[in-house]
Amino acid sequence: MAIHDGIDVGAPAGPAGQAGSTSTIDAPAVIERISTKEKVSYGFGDFGNGFMFDLGQSYLTKFWIDTCGIAAGVVALIFSLAKIFDAFMDPIAAAYIDSRKFGKRGKFRPVMMISSILLGVMTVVTFTMPDVTMGWKIAFAAGSYAIWGLIYSFTNDPYGSLASVMTRHVKDRAQLATTRQAGSLGAQWICGFAFIPIMMMFGGMTGTNYMWASAVFALIGIASFYVCYRGTKERVYVNRAVGFEKNGMKDYAKAIFTNRPLLGLVLMTLFTISAMNVNNMMMIFFAQYNLGNIALQPILNLVMIGASIIGIMFVPRLVGRFGKKRTAMGGFIIGVIANGLNFIIPTNLWTFMLLVTIGYMALAIPNAVTWAFVSDTIDYGEWHTGVRKETMTYAAFNFSRKIAQSIAALVGAGMLAVTGYIAQGASQSEETLFGIKAVMTLYPAIALAAAAVIVYFLYNLSDDKYTSIALDLEAGRWEKGIIGQS
Numbered sequence: 001m002a003i004h005d006g007i008d009v010g011a012p013a014g015p016a017g018q019a020g021s022t023s024t025i026d027a028p029a030v031i032e033r034i035s036t037k038e039k040v041s042y043g044f045g046d047f048g049n050g051f052m053f054d055l056g057q058s059y060l061t062k063f064w065i066d067t068c069g070i071a072a073g074v075v076a077l078i079f080s081l082a083k084i085f086d087a088f089m090d091p092i093a094a095a096y097i098d099s100r101k102f103g104k105r106g107k108f109r110p111v112m113m114i115s116s117i118l119l120g121v122m123t124v125v126t127f128t129m130p131d132v133t134m135g136w137k138i139a140f141a142a143g144s145y146a147i148w149g150l151i152y153s154f155t156n157d158p159y160g161s162l163a164s165v166m167t168r169h170v171k172d173r174a175q176l177a178t179t180r181q182a183g184s185l186g187a188q189w190i191c192g193f194a195f196i197p198i199m200m201m202f203g204g205m206t207g208t209n210y211m212w213a214s215a216v217f218a219l220i221g222i223a224s225f226y227v228c229y230r231g232t233k234e235r236v237y238v239n240r241a242v243g244f245e246k247n248g249m250k251d252y253a254k255a256i257f258t259n260r261p262l263l264g265l266v267l268m269t270l271f272t273i274s275a276m277n278v279n280n281m282m283m284i285f286f287a288q289y290n291l292g293n294i295a296l297q298p299i300l301n302l303v304m305i306g307a308s309i310i311g312i313m314f315v316p317r318l319v320g321r322f323g324k325k326r327t328a329m330g331g332f333i334i335g336v337i338a339n340g341l342n343f344i345i346p347t348n349l350w351t352f353m354l355l356v357t358i359g360y361m362a363l364a365i366p367n368a369v370t371w372a373f374v375s376d377t378i379d380y381g382e383w384h385t386g387v388r389k390e391t392m393t394y395a396a397f398n399f400s401r402k403i404a405q406s407i408a409a410l411v412g413a414g415m416l417a418v419t420g421y422i423a424q425g426a427s428q429s430e431e432t433l434f435g436i437k438a439v440m441t442l443y444p445a446i447a448l449a450a451a452a453v454i455v456y457f458l459y460n461l462s463d464d465k466y467t468s469i470a471l472d473l474e475a476g477r478w479e480k481g482i483i484g485q486s
Contacts, residue, residue, distance in 0.1 A: 032235060034167045034176075041231025042166065043179030045159045048116060048224025050187020051217040052123040053152065057405070058191055058280045059210075060126060060145070061413055066424050067207050068129045068137055073417035078142045079409030086149030087402035093153040094395035097161070106234035108158035108165070108390075115155035116225035120218035122148040127214035129207050149402070157398060159228070161390035164375040165236040168470040170463055173372045174319040178312055181368035183224075185309045188280065191217065192301025196294075256396045258385060262377040264458030265370065266400040271451040272370070273404035274411065275335075275444035276363055279356075281412045282440045289428045290347055290436055304357045308364040315368045323463045324369045324376075325455065331365030332452035338362060339445035347437060359444060366451070373459070376466050383469045386478040415439050 064070045064078070100107055125144045129137060163176050195213055202209040256263055287297035318327040338359035345351050374397050382388035419435040422428060428436075476483050 032167060033169055034172055034233075034235075038166070038232055039172070039175050039179045041228055042163065042176055043183035043228075044224045044231070045112070045162075045183065045228035046180045047183030047187050048221040048228065049156060049159065050184045051191065051221035051224065052119050053156075054184075054188045054191050054280065055123065055195065055214060055217050056126060056145075056148070057277050057408075058188075058284070059195060061281055061409075062284055063127060063129075063207075063210050064141055065413075065416070065421075067205065067210060068141070069134070069423065070138060070141065071417070072413050072421050072423070074138060075141075076409050076413035076417060078138070078145065079413060080406045082142060082145045082149055083402045083406035083409065085146050086153065087399045087406070089150050090153050090157065090395040090399050090402070091392070093150075093157050094389075094391040097154075097158050097391040098389055102234075106162075106165075108162045108234065109229050109232065112155055112158040112162065113225060113229040115151055115158075117222055119148070119151045119155045120222040122151055123218040123221070124211060124215045127210045153395070153398065155225075157391050157395050159225075160371075160374060160394040160398065161378070162232060162234065163371065164378040164390050164394075165234040166232060168236060168379060168474065170467060170470075171316065171320065173375050174316045174324070174369075176375075177368050177371035178315045180371045181312050181315070181364060182309055184367075185305055185312065185364060187221075189301065189305035189309060192280075192283070192305055193298035196298060254385070259377055259381045259393070261373070261380055261459050261461040262393060262396060264454055264460075265373050265377060265397055267458065268451045268454045269370070269397065269400040270404045270407065271447040271454070272363065272367060273401050274407040275447035275451075276360075276367065277405055277408035278412050278439055278443055279360065281408060282436055285416070285436050286440050290433055291349055291352070296349070300353060300356070303353060304360045307357045308361040311361040312364050312368045315365060318365070319369065319372070319463075324372055325459060325462070328366035328369045328373075328455055329452055331362045331369075332448045332455070333362075335359050335362035335448040336445050336452070339441050339448070343438065343441035343445065356440075359441075363444070363448065366455075373461075376461055379466070379469055379473055380461055382483075383473055383478050386480065386483055411443055412439055 061075055061079075064075045065072050070078075097108065097111055100111070103110070122144065126141075126148050128144075130140060132140070163173065163180070166176065167173060195217070196205070198213045198216060199205050199209040202212055256266065283300060284294065284297045287300060288294035315327065318330075322330070338355045342352060342355035342359065345355070374394060377397075378388070378390050378393045381393050415435040415438075416432070419432040420429055421432050472478065473483075
């Protein structure tokens with residue numbers, strides 16, 4: 001049985017989630033609540049996503065440089081160009097998905113499920129390297145990763161858009177954001193401490209064992225997406241007849257530049273995601289060379305990400321007390337302090353573990369809130385323009401995530417190249433060790449400070465304002481009248 005807020009406002013005619021029109025506002029509208037089971041099922045989507053996405057972010061650099069023998073500078077270039085290509089493919093994926101009609105299984109869930117299977121296949125392919133000349137190795141790495149990124153757009157864009165049509169309730173959205181971040185961190189946690197041990201069980205960090213270990217993770221990822229697909233429902237009323245045919249670059253640009261909260265979110269994400277990805281990418285190098293023992297990498301990830309999973313469980317309570325924006329700002333400030341101290345203090349296992357854990361947990365809080373921000377900006381865009389474009393809006397946000405991943409590759413692999421990193425070396429130069437530490441600690445501190453400034457000045461959608469917008473949309477209204485009417 002659905003649970004409702006019990007707030008009476010005007011409601012449109014027509015079934016939830018399907019196209020309809022309205023000429024009068026005469027029925028009571030309520031913001032529907034969703035069950036805990038459905039919230040958890042939604043989180044399984046990013047759990048599955050992480051088994052394929054985070055695997056690549058954490059280990060592809062090491063695989064390509066040390067196992068395949070590709071130069072660090074070339075790896076940085078592959079990551080950067082592939083991510084830029086991938087980012088510009090997002091509008092294409094969004095245009096297709098937004099143009100789909102609402103079917104009996106919904107609008108987003110079928111695309112998400114089919115694409116996740118293809119994404120699992122391509123995850124294994126990216127961790128496979130044929131025995132060919134170096135030129136062909138580079139071409140294979142770049143091509144397979146670019147295809148992986150394109151399929152990722154068709155998986156993640158509908159998944160991210162799905163939350164916006166599950167509920168408009170502020171608390172439920174905060175809880176959806178928390179289960180999504182919990183799923184993401186859970187996958188990072190398992191990838192962080194289990195991937196290398198699985199390879200060791202297969203016989204060591206060889207090219208073949210990278211492939212088999214990635215296959216194990218890809219299968220778990222696909223199964224998790226299936227849980228999400230089966231356990232969620234698209235129920236929010238949307239007037240699909242309005243703007244249904246308008247899906248082009250003009251709409252994509254409009255989705256960003258007429259939506260100030262989204263623009264703030266896009267700019268913020270450039271810094272938060274690049275900070276997180278640099279941290280994940282460089283941990284294996286920091287453990288092996290700065291701490292002198294690669295076996296510490298799984299332990300550090302176990303503690304760092306495990307603590308973050310616990311920390312984000314408090315996000316709904318923090319949002320309820322302080323609001324989404326203040327909660328995010330608090331995480332940024334703590335992250336800046338922890339990472340800054342970790343850069344200043346001489347390298348030591350215990351202080352590094354403590355501060356990197358605090359810093360990562362602090363970053364996990366605004367990252368969790370971000371998912372609620374995204375759904376809110378989708379609704380704001382509909383309320384502000386009278387036309388709803390979930391996937392176009394989410395694709396704009398996802399564009400910034402992929403550019404951020406490109407930045408992370410340039411910062412991480414680029415630093416290894418310019419400081420003279422020696423692939424599979426027993427030790428590295430002082431310059432390389434300093435570079436690894438700076439990327440692991442100083443870069444996140446600077447990035448999170450920039451993110452805090454952007455959110456403070458640009459993100460102007462308060463929780464109270466959003467609640468008013470949500471009630472308008474439930475009643476079929478936008479900023480200047482009734483949706484579907486001139």
